[in-house]
Amino acid sequence: MTQAVSHWISSCSEQLFDLAGRIGVATGDSDETALRKRVAIALFAGTLPFTIVWSVIYLAAGAPLAAAIPGFYSVFTPINTFIFARTRNLAIYRFTQLLFVLILPWLVMMALGGFRSSSAVILWATLSPLGSLLLDDLRRTLFWIAGFVALLIAGALLEPYLSPPALPEIFVRWFFVLNLGMVTIIIFGLLYYFVDRRNFFQERSEMLLLNILPKEISEILKARPRTIADQFPTASILFADVVNFTPMAASMTPLELVDLLNEVFQSFDNLVETYDLEKIKTIGDCYMVASGAPRPRADHASAIVNLALDMQAVIAERRFGGRQLSFRIGINSGPVVAGVIGRKKFIYDLWGEAVNLASRMESHGKSRCIQITRATYELVKDEFDCDALGVIDVKGAGPTEVWHVIGRKAVGPAQEPSIGTTSVAL
Structure with a gap:
């Protein structure tokens, strides 16, 4: 009544x-x-x-x-x-x-x-x-x-x-x-x-x-606007980038290009939300995600690798703007500083060598491949099949051991799947 x-x-x-x-x-x-x-x-x-x-x-x-x-x-x-x-x-x-x-x-x-x-x-x-x-x-x-x-x-x-x-x-x-x-x-x-x-x-x-800031950060800024910088001893960072983006963009109108990227990134956003990770930003055709910041979690590496595999699956299964896309994906794990700086038009961002190396994993990677560093490999090797590529020369980091993630390891009848390692279908 x-x-x-x-x-x-x-x-x-x-x-x-x-x-x-x-x-x-x-x-x-x-x-x-x-x-x-x-x-x-x-x-x-x-x-x-x-x-x-x-x-x-x-x-x-x-x-x-x-x-x-x-x-x-x-x-x-x-x-x-x-x-x-x-x-x-x-x-x-x-x-x-x-x-x-x-x-x-x-x-x-x-x-x-x-x-x-x-x-x-x-x-x-x-x-x-x-x-x-x-x-x-x-x-x-x-x-x-x-x-x-x-x-x-x-x-x-x-x-x-x-x-x-x-x-x-x-x-x-x-x-x-x-x-x-x-x-x-x-x-x-x-x-x-x-x-x-x-x-x-x-x-x-x-x-x-x-949609701009993590909930934890927005609550702090609403209470008292200030510079926020938090140290996270262990986190994982992912960069994903469209292969051959520049020549593709040259053949499209600006509106077509924006619509295509919006469609792709919305599908990624759904996956990020499913795994409870944090989308940091997009820079042109580059998509950046963090796991373990601002919410620390023990399975940060496996969660972000699962995300990468599902991103690959979505790209392989669908056409965006009538085009079949391919991505390079790079991942690294390590200590980061995360926070908000500045007074206007601020964003939540990450800094540190771990972030730089994750970006290098993407830029030095191959099409349709998920390239990871030793730091990430040591954290996920028991859950994922990885192919060792040896040592490559990475700009700013020198000789670096890298692996390609092939897929998830089969779960035996006596094993229980770990949280966050289930494939997500859109």
Whole structure:
């Protein structure tokens, strides 16, 4: 039952704010500005049915002065909203509406003789500081709060000198219920929608942030922006690069090239997520992944080799952009420093000789091969079949022993497969 009511309120709020969103919103408005304009229309124009009904009831009850005040609001607000729709000037629309929402309920209270005889109609004036809180700068909201308090004090001082009209007791009692109920519903509806939209934008921002930085790092930076540099004594790094990329790129339009790389890297992203590894970045046609940073794990080498084998399988099984691609993949293991440096447009990155050598394994590798160093080989030799290639001369590292990973070793009937070594199919 509670969920049904919540869904109904949410559905009604969405329809109301969608309608409001067509008024006064310009193409170049930011999400926040557009949201404020929608809330303004819903708050000020959305209360018109109540002011019209209140005006009619007061008139029927023999209080023409009290009826004229909400009647004035019922005429002024559509005109002001029409002007706002043409000018799209939120500042003027917001100020004039907030001013009348603040003063008019107080005038109705005065016309009806005070707090009790007016059934606390001044409660409607609370929508003024609330509207300012949602629609304006936080500091300016203090002005409207101070105005509301000043009117309360003025009302208390003037009430002994007022002459209330003779309204029936049952009328006063039920208007207490209507004023309290309607104001509460409006406040709840506004806050419900505003919080829902704020959460939506916050979740979208959070998703974008997590697509840039690891969750552990984003939490640190949200708490206190600073330089982050962590030492990881053992991790594994993978570089993958498209073979013959330059001549292929020369034969394609920029859009075709971007679409091709996007399709390839999205398939790699799915595998990285499956193995709970960390995609570091893409540099042109190069794809970089880390295992063991920022989340240390004992099986970092086997996990990243499993990833490499599945990357090879995906490339072999599919055509991307109508082309059969081939990759060079290089892997190395060792100590790294990982973190975030700089103040703007920062990324999570890795540094160290282990990273440089992993890059060299890729650039000195062969097409459709996974080339690894001794450091990685010693960690994965019991799980994978590897072909020793001997010693090659690596730029910046000198003579280096390398191996090619052939595939996973067969699991015997008495053996259990280790975690993270199952092939993943897309």
